[in-house]
Amino acid sequence: MASSSSLLSEDQFLCPICLDVFTRPVSTPCGHNFCMSCISTYWNDTPVCRCPLCKETFERRPDLKVNTFISELASQFMSLQVTDANIWSSDQQQAIWGGVVLCDICTDTQQEAVKSCLECLSSYCDVHLEPHHRAAGLKRHTLVDPLARLEDRLCKEHTRLLMMFCRKDKVLVCDVCASSRHQRHDVVPVQRAYAEMKVLLGDAETKVQRMIQERLQKVRDVTDLVKQSETETKDVIASGVQELTVLVSEVQESRVQLIKVMEEKQRAAKEQADGFVSGMEQEIAELRTSTMKMEELKQTEDQFCFLQRFINSPLLPHTMDLSTFSFDRLVEINHVRKSLSTSLSQLRKLLSKMNTEIKLSDGTDTSNDAALGYLQQYEEDVLLDADTAHPLLIISDDRKQVRYSMGSGLWANQILNPGMFTEHLAVLGQGGFSSRRFYFEVYVGGKTEWCLGVATASIQRRGSLFRSPDCGLWAIWFLVDKFETFSAPNVPVHLGKVERVGVYTDYNRRQISFYDVQTATHIYSFNECLFTETLYPYFNPCDNEYGSNLEPMIIVPVGRTP
Template identity: 60%
Template sequence: MASCNSLLSEEQFLCPICLDVFTRPVSTPCGHNFCMPCISSYWDDGVVCRCPVCKETFQRRPDLKVNTFISELASQFVSLQVNDAHMWEPVQQRTSEGEVLCDICTDTQQTAVKSCLECLTSYCGDHLEPHHRAAGLKRHTLVEPVSGLENRICKKHARLLTRVCRTDNAVLCDICAGGAKHNNHNDITVQQAYEEAMATWEEAKGEMQALIKERLQAVRDMKEAVDKSETETKDVIAESVRALTELVSEIQQSQTELVQVIEERQKAAEEQAGAFSLSVEQEITELRSTVMKMSELRGTEDYLDFLVSKQATSLLHPAMNSLTFSFDRHVDIHRVRNCLGKAVPRVRKLLEEMNGEMRELFGSADLGGDSMLRCYIVDILLDPDTAHPQLVVSDDRRQVRYNVGSAPSGNPTRNANAFNAHYAVLGNTALSTYKFYFEVFVGGKSEWCLGLVKESIERNGVIPRRPGCGLWAVWFLDGRFETFCNPNVPIHYCQVERVGVFVRYESDSIHFYNVETATEIYEFTNCSFTEKLYPYLNPCDNEYGSNLDPMIIVPVIQSKG
């Protein structure tokens, strides 16, 4: 092979047009050789078909075929060129010292000096010797040592994979590249493909690193926002507790002072009344003594003695004007009541305004675009197999409506899992997680029923409307709400368009919300969930007016607005 290689020069295998080693070489009728893509492109750009070397003109464009002999010679030439070994360096898997070891050595592996493309084996100098001596082995193609030869050889032609077809994204040998399957395809050398791939990967790597940086920054920003929110939350809680505690303390102080003042005024009034009573009693005693003396004088017949005694008795008559005392606490009590009657409602109104603003704030936060409830949102589809025969479930399985008349032709027979007494359909997913939330658009429907049922709910027949029936639902009809399990008892009055259902499975409760106003419609408590739950939708019939609009499960992607 070495002597053969010494007779061949690189110029013999270069295309006169691209000045590179032949790719799918073809021979023109004038005897010159070119790469098929090169000569085809050359003729496509010209008015006449002319040989680029001798300028011979052909009246008809020659139908060129790949010259397999020249193709094989060019391939062998490339394989035998030591200087071309750099083409393989980017993908060679050598030892830590950069050497390929002999595959034949059993004790201490020696460094390989050549690799055989036919044997798919690398040899050291000693084990390569049969390839120089044996006639059959001399015809084998030897190249510079390359590891993993089985992955570098064409399985069909046992030749080096030297080309990459861009059209089919395949690695080819020169024979594959010149065959009919890849004829007129865009192919390049392995090294060119490697360089292009590296350039593309570097660009992609840069983009990915930019994305990583962007996301890391987003995570840092989020952590900073959470930390700031935590600090602000602690501060506002402390401020709120302090302010409300001070307010409570002031109210208690006012209460204590008010009670003390009222009690002191009552005590003072009682003391005044006691003093008045004592004074009156003393006056009564004196008056009785005077009356007694006057009675005694009345029986005296001595005129002079009567007159003297009468004069002495008149001096004992008390000066009485204590009866002018007035005990009237009604005025003070009335003033206190009047003061409290004005002040307490004002304070209560302020507290109600504050609580209302808090409810509005936190209620809208629960149901708003970035709500806490929507952290638990689940994506639900309807299960057509459970639908009553007179219901129509949409193709995307998010809408259900009542169908007037008989069962639609698409559902001629009732499924064993379907409801036959209630115009109902279930969601396709059993729910038994810690918490979950979903929304249903009901629009302007005049009647509908929405809730959750236990997995074993009876579907063949009427579900009894009583507590413990296994269906926790609100029923809207005739402008009012009632629960399924407690009929004819209104629980809410209003028209809603979008209903949010929030289930706390761990605490056995279900909450129904008016999403638009962020207010609660009803809450089921102490439900005692023992089974998985399924969403229950009942669009109802036309008993309370036109009611053919569908109930629509709001998709997760749309539930942010």
């Protein structure tokens, strides 16, 4: 009976290579059967064509054709077995389509179906199923447990059960479709596809749950950070206002003190000058009296009287030595003016710097030069860690330069340090950062390819490093005339060439930014990074794939040329 698989064993239809039900079975000249794709792949990987089972060798590779008899038997077997799989279970289908399967023949009250016929595409109750047990033609039909919407499970073109799955086109196909238009495709039984898709579904579900948890945690973190920022903002405002109020009060006090001191000194200078002028006026009067007396004496003709009066009367009154008096108030005023101007200029610069830092911390746009200058104050003296360098890299004696060497010979025989890179032409900076901000600059000159950024302490150093957002490397990769991030290949983020790159990391704000130092232009930023361990500067001078690229990457101090 076609409705029973008791005479058929699954072992009879298993390919000895893939251990699954035959897909497009072929027979070798020695009489053994395999899936066409399995035996073809097997022979492609061996220097001679021989049977995997009996080891008989064939001088020429056999031209195999699908064994239609075995294929038909396998199809019949699978048509029976597929109804027992979970994907075709009547219980699940009834749940999907909303209830029991009813007889398609009943005209009055429809009875519950006990079997479905894959040839008739109908479901039958016990009464209307009876012809399938009696009529010779109907006995050959395939009866299965009741299934809803049978027409959806059959190929519209060949009216055969959809019991195969094409991995390439991602469609369910019948055995005829598999042997025709999907002949060269990767076709597997629905049972295997179902099992594989269940695994993929489980993996996707696990990934989705992980993503949900990550986002929930991120929401909690952001919420906590917002609350913390509100508290700290209030504290900064309160302390800032208090300090600025004190400063304003001190400035006001300095203003009052300036006015008081200057007025008192001016008053004292004026009193000194008034006393001097009064004394001068008195001396002038006395000198004028002396002049009149001298005129009278000059008119005396009597020589005796002239001499007697000349001897007894002093010609000049007692006067002050003018060289002992100087009025230097103007010099003092000019000194105060100059000192005041210098102090106020310094104060204005400090206020300007304070305002710039306040604007930058709030993300307010300022000039490029001012923004870069603000970041450069966090400069760190970075040195290269030679113990992490790939064997084909040369580190300078001062540990400030790294370049690729084509003449390093066979390094595979060298004793490798456990912390060195073996696949990427990379080296890390010495000394890591697990908090705060840090900045460094690198001169790349005319290099045609390089990679620069920040890496975690646990970054993979042995073998290839998978380019993904969670690989532990936040870096930009320059190729000829464009930039891309290491974690997102072939996605340009900036165009043009640069000679000097600034790298700024804010550990607490989870941000890494790159700048063209010469033009103070922003190149790219990684935001909302997940930092959970120490970070290290990462340098990769790359090889010569994109032209002459043997020049070094040089760590340079801010404001100095290499």
